Amino acid sequence: MTEPVIVSRPGAGTMAIPLVFDSPHSGLEYPADMKPSLATNILRRSEDTFVDQLFKGVDQLGAVMVEATFPRCYIDPNRTTEDIEITALADAWTRTVKPSIKTNRGTGLVWTKIGGVHPIYDRKLTAAEVQGRIDNYWAPYHETLAAETERLYADFGGVWHINCHSMPARGDETTEDGPVDRADFVLGDRDGTTCAAAFTETVRDFLAGRGYDVAVNWPMKGVELVRKHGRPDENRHSLQIEINRRLYMDEIALTKNDRYDETAAVIADMTAAIATFVRSNAAV
Ligand SMILES: [Zn+2]
Numbered sequence: 001m002t003e004p005v006i007v008s009r010p011g012a013g014t015m016a017i018p019l020v021f022d023s024p025h026s027g028l029e030y031p032a033d034m035k036p037s038l039a040t041n042i043l044r045r046s047e048d049t050f051v052d053q054l055f056k057g058v059d060q061l062g063a064v065m066v067e068a069t070f071p072r073c074y075i076d077p078n079r080t081t082e083d084i085e086i087t088a089l090a091d092a093w094t095r096t097v098k099p100s101i102k103t104n105r106g107t108g109l110v111w112t113k114i115g116g117v118h119p120i121y122d123r124k125l126t127a128a129e130v131q132g133r134i135d136n137y138w139a140p141y142h143e144t145l146a147a148e149t150e151r152l153y154a155d156f157g158g159v160w161h162i163n164c165h166s167m168p169a170r171g172d173e174t175t176e177d178g179p180v181d182r183a184d185f186v187l188g189d190r191d192g193t194t195c196a197a198a199f200t201e202t203v204r205d206f207l208a209g210r211g212y213d214v215a216v217n218w219p220m221k222g223v224e225l226v227r228k229h230g231r232p233d234e235n236r237h238s239l240q241i242e243i244n245r246r247l248y249m250d251e252i253a254l255t256k257n258d259r260y261d262e263t264a265a266v267i268a269d270m271t272a273a274i275a276t277f278v279r280s281n282a283a284v
Contacts, residue, residue: 002029002069003069003140004068004069004070004136004137004140004141005066005067005068005069005140005141005144005145006066006067006069007064007065007066007067007144007148008058008059008064008065008067009059009064009148010059010060010061010062010063010064011059011060014059014060014061014062015062015284016062016152016155017061017062017063017156017275017278017279017282017284018152018153018155018156018158018159018160018278018282018284019058019061019062019063019064019152019159019160019161019162019274019275019278020063020064020065020066020145020148020149020152020159020160020161020162021055021058021063021064021065021066021161021162021164021271022065022066022067022145022161022162022163022164022225023048023051023052023055023065023066023067023068023164023165024068024072024076024077024078024141024163024165024225025046025047025048025051025068025071025072025076025077025078025165025166026047026048026049026050026051026052026053026067026068027047027067027068027069027070027071027072028047028069028071029069029070029071030043030070030071030074031070031074031137033129033132034074035121035123036073036120036121037119037120037121037122037123038114038118038119038120038121041254042114042115042118043071043073043114043120044071044254045114045115045168045251045254046071046072046073046107046111046114047071047072047073047254048072048164048165048166049166049245049249049254050166050248050249050256050260051164051165051166051243052065052067053264054164054243054248054263054264054267055164055267055271057268057271058271058275061271061272061275062275063271063275063278064148064152066141066144066145066148068137068141070137072111073111073114073120074110074111074133074137075109075110075130075133075134075137075138076107076108076109076110076111076138077137077138077141077142077224077225078163078223078224078225079100079102079108079109079223079224080098080100080109080224081095081109081134081138082095082096082097082098082109083098083099083100083102083103083108083109084097084099084103084108084109084110084130085099085103085106085108085109085110085112086099088106088110088112088121088124088125089124089125089126089127089130090123090124090125090126090127091126091127092127093127093130094127101176102223105174105175106119106120109130109134109138110125110130110133115172115174116172116173116174116175117174142228145225145229146229149161149229149236153236156282156284157235157282158235158236158237158281158282159235159236159237160195160199160237160238160274160277160278160281160282161225161226161229161230161236161237161238161239162238162239162240162241162271162274163222163225163226163229163238163239163240163241164241164243165220165240165241165242165243166242166243166244166245166248166249167182167186167220167242167243167244167245168182168245168251169181169182169244169245169246169251170182171219175219176219177218177219182215182219182244183212183213183214183215183244184207184212184213184214184243184244184247185207185212185213185214185215185241185242185243185244186214186215186216186217186218186219186220186241186242186244187200187203187204187214187215187216187217187239187240187241187242188216188217188220188221188222188226188239188240188241188242189216189217189221189222189226189230189238189239189240190217190221190222190226190227190230191217191221192217193230193232194222194226194227194229194230194231194232194237194238194239195226195230195232195237195238195239196232196237198277198281199237199239199277200216200239202273202274202277203239203241203270203273203274204216206269206270206273207266207270210266210269212266220240220242221240222238222239222240223240225238225240226238226239226240243263243267246259247259247263248260248263248264
């Protein structure tokens with residue numbers, strides 16, 4: 001089995017800063033025991049395709065990058081382990097269950113639908129199967145991300161985290177925003193609770209200054225990863241960034257479009273601006 005998580009840290013000669021990026025939804029290695037019945041091209045619409053590539057190179061800024069190698073529809077690191085869809089299981093789940101707004105759409109901890117309508121499986125999953133995905137994929141991802149942030153927090157007394165995602169260009173009938181076009185970027189700090197306002201504003205101002213339309217906390221406000229890592233009163237800051245896929249890819253063919261290079265250059269400049277913000281706030 002491939003390692004479920006890859007970590008890139010700054011190399012020798014690069015000054016480390018307390019900045020961690022994570023890309024939980026760009027993994028492409030579908031485990032053999034997943035056995036989906038849905039066509040791969042539809043299954044793959046759940047991925048945050050190319051997000052790991054768009055943020056590549058942040059280690060050269062002194063930051064850390066944590067990436068999942070497994071796909072988010074197999075098990076989603078951005079959900080709690082209590083976000084279980086009981087009706088999708090063949091047998092009893094004996095641990096706590098706390099479904100979220102995502103669960104009914106089939107996009108809880110273990111996804112059962114793509115786009116709220118395409119069933120992934122023609123069978124029910126066993127509780128043991130779900131527990132195995134938690135133990136072998138979800139938990140190592142969370143442990144790795146926590147270890148990196150704790151290490152930097154111990155060294156610097158503060159840590160900044162960017163949770164990297166992409167979103168379909170439009171919502172649909174099953175999403176909170178409905179079938180409407182989305183902003184170029186959506187930033188999420190769970191209504192100002194997961195980072196200092198200045199962190200969100202720095203990123204928003206950078207992107208708006210490049211002419212992009214930027215929404216904050218709508219229709220996505222951040223889910224489990226920013227909730228878990230963002231405690232601004234302890235100088236731990238966590239912000240979710242959603243990039244609109246129309247800025248860099250063809251969502252049906254799953255290929256880069258003619259705007260990819262321009263968007264990748266903007267993301268590189270944005271991460272450099274974030275690193276500058278972190279250096280001044282962490283006094284490194
Ligand atoms: Zn995502």
